[in-house]
Amino acid sequence: MAPPVDPPAFVNIGGKRIPVVVVDAMPGRLAEYDPEKRKIKILRELLQDKQVFRDTLVHEVIHCALDLAGISFNTSGVLSEKIEEQVVTAVETLAAPAIIRVWRI
Numbered sequence: 042m043a044p045p046v047d048p049p050a051f052v053n054i055g056g057k058r059i060p061v062v063v064v065d066a067m068p069g070r071l072a073e074y075d076p077e078k079r080k081i082k083i084l085r086e087l088l089q090d091k092q093v094f095r096d097t098l099v100h101e102v103i104h105c106a107l108d109l110a111g112i113s114f115n116t117s118g119v120l121s122e123k124i125e126e127q128v129v130t131a132v133e134t135l136a137a138p139a140i141i142r143v144w145r146i
């Protein structure tokens with residue numbers, strides 16, 4: 042089995058150092074972005090699977106970006122929680138893979 046992922050302590054998002062905190066338990070979810078404390082929490086068991094860890098961290102980074110841009114459900118109330126989730130999923134699954142490809146040019 043592959044060794045567990047070595048998680049970054051921070052990710053830089055819009056010039057801010059956002060802590061990535063690995064937690065042992067998070068009832069009902071795998072990860073979350075906490076807009077009050079501006080940190081990303083991620084469940085320790087995800088470190089066992091690099092792809093799942095990456096996908097989950099990308100998802101939370103997008104939530105954070107929306108928050109820092111002032112357009113998240115939490116910051117503006119413009120997006121409903123459900124629409125925010127759909128925006129995050131669209132960026133994560135449709136735009137992000139294309140962006141990664143474009144950056145290889």
Ligand SMILES: [Zn+2]
Nearest residue numbers: 100104126129
């Ligand atoms: Zn989400």
